[in-house]
Amino acid sequence: MRESSTELLVDLPAESNVTDLLLAEHKRSPRGPLYAVKSNGSWHDVSAESFLDQVRSLARGLIASGVQPGDCVAVMSKTRYEWTLADLAIWFAGAVTVPVYETSSAQQVSWILEDSAAVVVLVENQQKASVVREAAPDKRLVLMNYDDDGDASFASLVSAGEGVSDEALETARSGRTLNDVASLVYTSGTTGMPKGCEITHGNFALFAVNTLEFLPELLREESARTLMFLPLAHVLARAVQLVCLAGGVKLGHTSNATELLEDLAEYRPTFLLVVPRIFEKIYNTAAQKAQTAGKGKLFSAAAATAVSYSKALDDAARGGRGPSLPLRVRHALFDRVLYPKLRAVFGGAVTHTVSGASPLSEHLAHFFRGAGINVLEGYGLTESTAPCTANTVSLTKVGTVGIPMPGTTIRVDDDGEIQVNGVGVFKGYHNNESANREAFTEDGFFRTGDLGALDDDGFLKITGRKKDLLVTASGKNVAPALLEEKLREHPLVAHAVVVGDDRPYIAALITVDPEAVESWAQANGHSSPVSPVALKAELQRAVDSANELVSRAEQIRKFELLDAEFTIDSGHLTPTLKLRKAAVLTDYGNEADRLYAS
Structure with missing residues (x-):
């Protein structure tokens, strides 16, 4: 097969934008918990009503400070609740969010702020502010806190915005459409200087509402909740966050690596967004601990059983016999004595994880699924907003990155390059027409630069990187x-x-x-x-x-x-x-x- 498509499941009015997701969720469940914030060692829920009030107040402050519809506002912060609040407030003000990785150097920050022409930079703390001052001394800075200590902050923005009318706010919010740019996301730059990808309101919003229907087992459960610890400067994390917003899935944030295991145990997410390196670290740490404790052979047997069990599930999905009786017995034994300890690392309530950003080995995917942590691997780039393909709960093939997301077509060119067209494909590179000419085919497909193959069922397998x-x-x-x-x-x-x-x-x-x-x-x-x-x-x-x-x-x-x-x-x-x-x-x-x- 050279081409595979999935039809769009949900469409949206052309005049709508991402902010309508929040308004719809507020209308559906104003007092329902939408976010969870950790303070003084405890988690506290934030309702849709409270969150919307905070978003509107901050958006008024941005407008009062001179931010105009279409202006760029940069955000430089670790993953935290205030990042999400800032993102929605920027959109309510009709502006464009420009994420900046908190680990960025002054040179990288300088390039992003210059290329995007950001009019203001929201920074997490004084340490980030010092990087921005070095990179772009003339940029206006706002600290992402509510401390009234003389510096420009969320507190001073909210105070300044009290004079902005509801009508002015609504005009700014509703003036953006699906075709307008919502965010300039700069590629993480594995080579060369990062390029600014113009991600539209339609890219984000259509991905969000369609993913709810594509993965209902994860997202439609009343108790569904997740903990975000990947950088929100990465487009995948923000896209998944918007899916949670659209579905009323409670979301918490954590970015402190030393507290991650503690936060997982306390928050008990039901699904997680994870990158492959985390799976590798968890597996290797567990193997080494078992080896040190003199239980290396036991762990090896448990791992082999998990992998065999998962492969047997794949066989059953293709009409085979599935796990044999001896395999089921061995699996049941390890599921009482060892696999629960592994699941506890993820908090104990996780049944599914979504893996992206880079390839995950088949061995690890089979291992974790066999141990009770189903891995739904997907594939995408910054330029596709989020996954353009993904495995689902009911349609999974380990070793592949799944089928096209709704509203997406995947094809493989004669040289093996994967090309994609659909609702997630970005508008183009900012201020870079030469890159745009190289990036798109004559009929509008984006050239990913990745190599792959489609099987007879339309599942995509990544085989490498063209440049690699x-x-x-x-x-x-x-x-x-x-x-x-x-x-x-x-x-x-x-x-x-x-x-x-x-x-x-x-x-x-x-x-x-x-x-x-x-x-x-x-x-x-x-x-x-x-x-x-x-x-x-x-x-x-x-x-x-x-x-x-x-x-x-x-x-x-x-x-x-x-x-x-x-x-x-x-x-x-x-x-x-x-x-x-x-x-x-x-x-x-x-x-x-x-x-x-x-």
Whole structure:
């Protein structure tokens, strides 16, 4: 199959916009809990009525401060309730939200504020304010708090907005349509300077109302609730947040990594938005803890059972026999003694997770589903607003990223590139017509730059990134994603970069997780620090396992263990924990060259 589509399930009036989602939910359930805010160690509900009042007050303040419909207002903050409040208030004022990652450097901030021409910047605290002052000294700053301490803040905005009439506010709010830009979202920039993606009110709103019908098992349950801990500067997190708003799904925010497990246990979400690196960390941590406790074989057996059980469920969905009686017995045993501990990491009430931002290995998807955490993997880009494909509760194939979202068509070009058209596809790159000409086909499909294939049922499988495709000196095409995913399954491996473009053979740069190394050493009788020889011998086993998946010409012949830790601060990870390969190869080019020195 070369093309697959899903019809739009819900349409909206052309003159409507994202703010109508809040008004509709307020009308449906004004006193129903819409958000949860943690203060003084406890969670407190915020009703739709209270939230709407706060949004309107803040929007009046923005208007009073001179913000005009169509103006850009930047937000630089970690994930928190006030981010959401600011987003809706900006839209009620008829303005355009420009997210800025809280980890952005002054250079990145300067570029985004200059390119977007933001008229005001809402910042979380004084530390963020200092970054903005360095990047753009002339920009107006507003602190995202209600402290009346002399600085411009939400408190001063609300006070200034008291003179703005209801009629003026409604004129600003209702003047935007589905076709108008709601947000300028700058790509996280795995290569080069970020480009501003013009996301419309229609992109956000149509995605929200259609996703409610596409995933009703997650979103239509009366007790449905989720905890958002991914960066709200990322379009996926904000799109999912709007789905929750449209469906009245209670949403909490957390961004403190040290308190995440505690917050999950207290809040007990029923579903979560998760990136693959989190699944990898949870799996590897559990495996290492079991190994250290002398229960490594038990964990391996439980993991193998979970994977086999999940694969049997896939078989049953295709008309097969499903799990055998012995497999069901083993699964039932582990479901009493081990899998509940894993589910407790997610808070104990999660039944489904939505995975996006980067590929998740089939092994981990099967493992978590077999352990009672169903993983619905999807695929999308900033340019598609949110997932353009996704697995659903009833239509799931592990190893794929699902079927097209409602109102979306996916096709695969002759060279294997995935192209997408539909309600989520952005309006275009801001101030960048040359990029727009390259990005779209003559008939309006967006060129994703990703490689994939559609099966006979219309499920999409991602096979690699067009720009990442390696061509060895002998002319062999190698997609590195499969090897890299398999390497990351090993508990010691933090990141892996497969290299070999225009080289005689395939090789790899590998970093390890220091905590995992320590646990592994204790469990396997190695002294600390672990000798490089012992560590490389264990990593060779990971490489050998990955090599079993590919032909001899595609196998990793050598690898280099890097004495480094890739982080957001080091510049090697994006804020959603995707690897910046270009940055790695720039900083560790000498190490890559050594792999071919003899």
